[in-house]
Amino acid sequence: MTGILRFLQGCVRLVTRGSRWYYAWLALLAIMIATGIAGYSSQFRHGLIATNMRDQVSWAFYIGNFTFLVGVAAAAVLLVVPAYVYQWKPIKEVVVLGEMLAISALIMCLLYILVDTGSPQNLWHIFPLVGRPNFPSSMLVWDAIVLNGYLLINATVVIHILYKLFHGQDYNKKIVVPLVLLSIPWAVGIHTVTAFLYNGMAARPYWNASILAPRFLASAFCSGPAILLVLFQVLRKTTRFNIPDEAIWKIAELMAYTMFFNLFLLGAEIFKEFYSNTEHVVFTRYLFFGLHGHRAVAPFAWFAVAASFAAFLLFVIPRTRRNAVTLNLGCFLIFAGVFIEKGMGLVIPGMTPDTLGEIYEYTPTMVEWMVAAGVFGIGFLVYTLLVKIAVPILEGRFTAGMERPLDAAPGGQVAH
Amino acid sequence: MSATGNRSLPVLQQAAPEARAEDPSRRQFLQAAAAAGAAAALGACDVEGALRRHFKELSKDEVARLLAKIERDHARRFGKKDWKATALGPRPGVEFGYGLDLSRCIGCRRCVYACVKENNQSRDPQIHWIRVLEMDKVRGVDVIESDIYYQADAVPRPGKFYMPVQCHQCRNPPCVKVCPVQATWTEPDGITVVDYDWCIGCRCCMAACPYGARHFNWTEPHIEAAEVNPDLHILGNRVRPKGVVEKCTFCIQRTRAGRYPACVEICPVGARKFGNLLDPSSEIRYVMENKRVFVFKEELNTRPRFYYFYAT
Numbered sequence: 001m002t003g004i005l006r007f008l009q010g011c012v013r014l015v016t017r018g019s020r021w022y023y024a025w026l027a028l029l030a031i032m033i034a035t036g037i038a039g040y041s042s043q044f045r046h047g048l049i050a051t052n053m054r055d056q057v058s059w060a061f062y063i064g065n066f067t068f069l070v071g072v073a074a075a076a077v078l079l080v081v082p083a084y085v086y087q088w089k090p091i092k093e094v095v096v097l098g099e100m101l102a103i104s105a106l107i108m109c110l111l112y113i114l115v116d117t118g119s120p121q122n123l124w125h126i127f128p129l130v131g132r133p134n135f136p137s138s139m140l141v142w143d144a145i146v147l148n149g150y151l152l153i154n155a156t157v158v159i160h161i162l163y164k165l166f167h168g169q170d171y172n173k174k175i176v177v178p179l180v181l182l183s184i185p186w187a188v189g190i191h192t193v194t195a196f197l198y199n200g201m202a203a204r205p206y207w208n209a210s211i212l213a214p215r216f217l218a219s220a221f222c223s224g225p226a227i228l229l230v231l232f233q234v235l236r237k238t239t240r241f242n243i244p245d246e247a248i249w250k251i252a253e254l255m256a257y258t259m260f261f262n263l264f265l266l267g268a269e270i271f272k273e274f275y276s277n278t279e280h281v282v283f284t285r286y287l288f289f290g291l292h293g294h295r296a297v298a299p300f301a302w303f304a305v306a307a308s309f310a311a312f313l314l315f316v317i318p319r320t321r322r323n324a325v326t327l328n329l330g331c332f333l334i335f336a337g338v339f340i341e342k343g344m345g346l347v348i349p350g351m352t353p354d355t356l357g358e359i360y361e362y363t364p365t366m367v368e369w370m371v372a373a374g375v376f377g378i379g380f381l382v383y384t385l386l387v388k389i390a391v392p393i394l395e396g397r398f399t400a401g402m403e404r405p406l407d408a409a410p411g412g413q414v415a416h
Numbered sequence: 417m418s419a420t421g422n423r424s425l426p427v428l429q430q431a432a433p434e435a436r437a438e439d440p441s442r443r444q445f446l447q448a449a450a451a452a453g454a455a456a457a458l459g460a461c462d463v464e465g466a467l468r469r470h471f472k473e474l475s476k477d478e479v480a481r482l483l484a485k486i487e488r489d490h491a492r493r494f495g496k497k498d499w500k501a502t503a504l505g506p507r508p509g510v511e512f513g514y515g516l517d518l519s520r521c522i523g524c525r526r527c528v529y530a531c532v533k534e535n536n537q538s539r540d541p542q543i544h545w546i547r548v549l550e551m552d553k554v555r556g557v558d559v560i561e562s563d564i565y566y567q568a569d570a571v572p573r574p575g576k577f578y579m580p581v582q583c584h585q586c587r588n589p590p591c592v593k594v595c596p597v598q599a600t601w602t603e604p605d606g607i608t609v610v611d612y613d614w615c616i617g618c619r620c621c622m623a624a625c626p627y628g629a630r631h632f633n634w635t636e637p638h639i640e641a642a643e644v645n646p647d648l649h650i651l652g653n654r655v656r657p658k659g660v661v662e663k664c665t666f667c668i669q670r671t672r673a674g675r676y677p678a679c680v681e682i683c684p685v686g687a688r689k690f691g692n693l694l695d696p697s698s699e700i701r702y703v704m705e706n707k708r709v710f711v712f713k714e715e716l717n718t719r720p721r722f723y724y725f726y727a728t
Contacts, residue, residue, distance in 0.1 A: 118617020
């Protein structure tokens with residue numbers, strides 16, 4: 001009991017002390033979260049009419065962000081695989097940082113489901129025993145199970161490793177190794193189930209293509225590592241983590257292949273739609289060209305394809321993936337491209353035109369942007385705090401035995 | 417459906433005279449409905465609401481209390497009226513079916529508005545359970561090129577025909593399959609209903625429905641007090657809360673009491689037919705046996721109880 005208490009006290013001490021930049025970053029996140037709370041309270045009072053979703057387009061920005069973040073959560077952990085295969089030295093650090101990214105992304109996923117729900121006071125109806133989950137028929141129930149299970153697995157691993165290291169002990173391999181190994185297929189599972197949520201709807205031909213789940217995985221393998229690559233570079237500069245260039249280049253190379261695969265699947269889909277030219281082509285046509293003068297999504301769709309293709313080129317050419325500037329540009333392009341493709345580019349054309357052919361052109365309202373800012377703010381805050389706790393512990397700079405260890409460390413050395 | 421199947425509730429006043437004009441199966445309804453007694457005026461229960469259990473888990477008494485509460489809530493919100501909330505259950509040997517004669521429909525939208533009035537849909541923002549698609553005669557049934565915002569004052573317009581779409585009460589309903597909390601299900605008489613107090617508002621069913629039949633209360637529904645229909649069904653036309661899904665119930669409050677749905681009654685050209693699929697002498701069975709029916713989006717295997725046909 002006292003061990004837990006000391007660990008918690010240590011965590012509090014770690015997150016409450018930091019450089020001016022750290023506090024500035026926290027203040028920015030606080031503003032984002034406050035914006036989100038303001039937006040959500042307005043939405044809660046008036047109902048989802050505060051969004052631009054309507055019967056025709058009944059899922060939109062929130063669910064799009066949810067889908068994108070499931071991909072981030074899945075891919076963050078899949079990075080563990082190359083870390084094992086290539087036997088990187090900081091394998092423990094990679095695992096912990098990846099799983100913490102998964103935790104933050106999952107929290108955002110669950111928040112996006114929450115804010116998208118019309119009657120959040122009824123959400124307990126999905127829980128077993130007290131509620132009536134429609135299992136195994138409803139894909140949303142499956143999604144709730146796999147997402148929460150994944151959150152539990154990742155939280156267990158991260159907390160266990162940090163707790164043990166804090167107390168100067170080795171983590172229990174019998175707990176950690178099986179859980180980490182389990183989290184890898186589970187990561188594939190969360191993204192597959194999320195794809196099936198859309199995939200299973202025969203009423204929406206744009207989603208009802210069996211290529212959907214493979215496309216989800218391919219794009220997630222690009223977007224998740226893109227975030228971690230940037231993060232590794234930051235941590236390498238600000239901490240004692242030794243992440244070699246070769247590791248980063250290797251990830252970038254792997255991302256080039258998965259991005260190629262992602263673009264290939266997109267091309268296969270586009271060929272099928274336009275060459276067969278059935279009535280189902282309207283959704284893809286709306287995505288890239290607009291319909292009857294409604295073209296709000298088209299510029300974003302082209303940007304997403306262009307960004308993905310450019311990132312593929314940057315990462316497949318050895319010189320550009322080894323250059324820090326083009327490497328990070330590539331990461332940004334992948335992130336932006338997949339964010340559009342797996343967010344609005346997936347949800348909106350699925351529902352435009354609607355099942356009776358009506359075109360309702362959706363764009364998010366200010367309230368939706370505010371709520372989204374709040375959710376991202378919470379997610380970033382969670383990740384920031386987790387990194388702030390984890391890094392000194394992983395470095396061995398902060399353990400139960402140390403008195404006021406942060407003061408001894410050179411100022412501003414802690415991430416953010 | 418034991419909670420409602422044998423519930424005893426008062427007969428709706430309008431049921432008797434209209435039953436005469438209807439097919440024989442309606443008489444059976446009427447008899448069964450007449451056998452029902454009053455139970456709605458029981459004491460109130462304040463614990464209901466947020467912690468209420470699923471409709472199918474409620475006891476007879478709990479349903480009765482809930483009905484009384486619904487009446488009180490409506491009276492408080494819309495003023496004094498002859499509020500009558502029922503939970504009239506399905507009758508054995510009844511499975512409802514619907515026929516729509518595309519050769520007769522003129523696209524006047526009277527069904528749309530009769531439905532809104534009968535079923536207490538929100539007037540602001542507007543919710544319509546029936547959408548009438550104006551289609552081009554050259555293209556045939558082509559929803560992508562259809563239009564629902566046509567001017568209904570000069571119908572039928574040259575070169576156009578009309579196809580009203582509402583809930584098809586599928587035998588294989590995708591909406592029920594995807595609901596994460598079993599808030600929607602198909603009753604034994606073929607009506608797919610929603611427990612408005614159980615729905616979480618995730619809108620999976622709206623994404624799953626190929627007929628655009630499910631509608632969401634994006635905000636608190638607004639209806640003028642004078643326009644609210646006081647004959648309420650707990651799974652049907654009671655005024656819905658904000659943030660839940662609603663849909664056509666074949667006018668469950670009418671049809672289970674032996675009456676026609678409002679859209680059938682209002683149709684000025686007799687394009688709408690309704691009856692018991694299990695009764696060989698019903699109107700809908702006559703249509704199926706003597707006309708050639710088809711279902712909409714048959715490739716999706718939803719197996720609707722809503723048939724289209726061309727009578728002439």
